[in-house]
Amino acid sequence: MACRISVISRHISSPPLEHLDDLGVRVAPEVRSALSSGVGVVALESTIVSHGMPYPQNFHTAQEVESIVRANGAVPATIAILDGVPCIGLSLAELERLAKLGTMVSKTARRDIPYVIARRGNGATTVSATMFFASKAGIKVFVTGGIGGVHRQGESTMDVSSDLTELGKTPVAVVCAGVKSILDIPRTLEYLETQGVTVVSYSTDEFPAFFTPNSGCKAPCRADSVEECADIIEANTKLGLGSGILIGVPIPAEHAAAAKNVESAIQSALHEAESRGIAGNSVTPFLLKRVNELTGGDSLAANIQLVKNNALVGAKIATALTTRLSRFTKSS
Structure with missing residues (x-):
């Protein structure tokens, strides 16, 4: 490949998740377990769910994407802000709630995070906001x-x-x-x-x-x-x-x-x-x-x-x- 490289594998540790608890960031149990045990985690944005397509197509697509991640050995972590709480990983009910709210959810980039949290609002994360929260949790791959x-x-x-x-x-x-x-x-x-x-x-x-x-x-x-x-x-x-x-x-x-x-x-x-x-x-x-x-x-x-x-x-x-x-x- 162009820019071909070969590196020796070494342990790359994720940051302790306690610091996210202190920051008021909620990590779903499945995601927390995967990060703690070294299982691959894939971050997913939520703007594509709320703003990308209508309900119920958006909900079904989000479910299918999460299923594809699981079928290939990793754990999905859809990221969003719900009632002012940044969430890394959503339950099925939370995912459907986001899909039903649709464009009523604030489209949230990095600059919008403080505002949405302060107003205890709902925010669908764009690429920049999703990357920010994924990095905080030590998630290295985002789809x-x-x-x-x-x-x-x-x-x-x-x-x-x-x-x-x-x-x-x-x-x-x-x-x-x-x-x-x-x-x-x-x-x-x-x-x-x-x-x-x-x-x-x-x-x-x-x-x-x-x-x-x-x-x-x-x-x-x-x-x-x-x-x-x-x-x-x-x-x-x-x-x-x-x-x-x-x-x-x-x-x-x-x-x-x-x-x-x-x-x-x-x-x-x-x-x-x-x-x-x-x-x-x-x-x-x-x-x-x-x-x-x-x-x-x-x-x-x-x-x-x-x-x-x-x-x-x-x-x-x-x-x-x-x-x-x-x-x-x-x-x-």
Whole structure:
């Protein structure tokens, strides 16, 4: 692989969970047990549940994603803020409550965390907030659909997602289907380089573009197995770089929406958003909703499939990482 590395496995301990209790962060019993015993844990965001699709489709999809994580040897930890309490891991009832509340739940990035907690509100965590809480718990692998990035015309609007700066300062590996194709992918990759983020494409030389496997942008690094991904995560942790890792997993070809149709829908949705004065964190949900409408549901179907595929790969990476560390501990 490009940027090929080989590292010697060593024990990488998670922080004691008592400090989270002191901070008022609730860790679900299943997640707490997994972290304490060295079982792989995969963090999952909650914005995709509340803002990504309607109920009950969002609830069923969330259940399926958690099931895929478990089936591949890891424990899912969906992260959200409920009644002002940050939760790392949700019960089935809590997951359904979040799904039913939908867009009534505050979309919560890192900057919004204090406000939501102080008001004892409900917050669905975005990539940046999910990474923050995952890192606090020592969770090293996080699965999502796609990350935010530099918006088109970002050189004029300065609209850059906090996902990118979070990746620059939080040591969590984000497994996703690349950067959402509604964004400026080349500028996003440049920004990630500036932030010192290791960007890896899984089993391909090209960085994926969310709905489609191809973006036209060559990835800085390539990994061809979950073991190689685990090596990269371990090396990052061992050296204490303090930055995140972005692992782009292309959506399976059989589920990819036709790139030409998606791009046409994106352009129409962008013009509509501009004409209606939609800005800030309302832009991405609006664009995704309109693109789904304009593609006759193809983009939402692709979205669901790519999240499931990411969960499969992410769980295997988390398991590979813990298996490697367990073998080393036994031989030490």
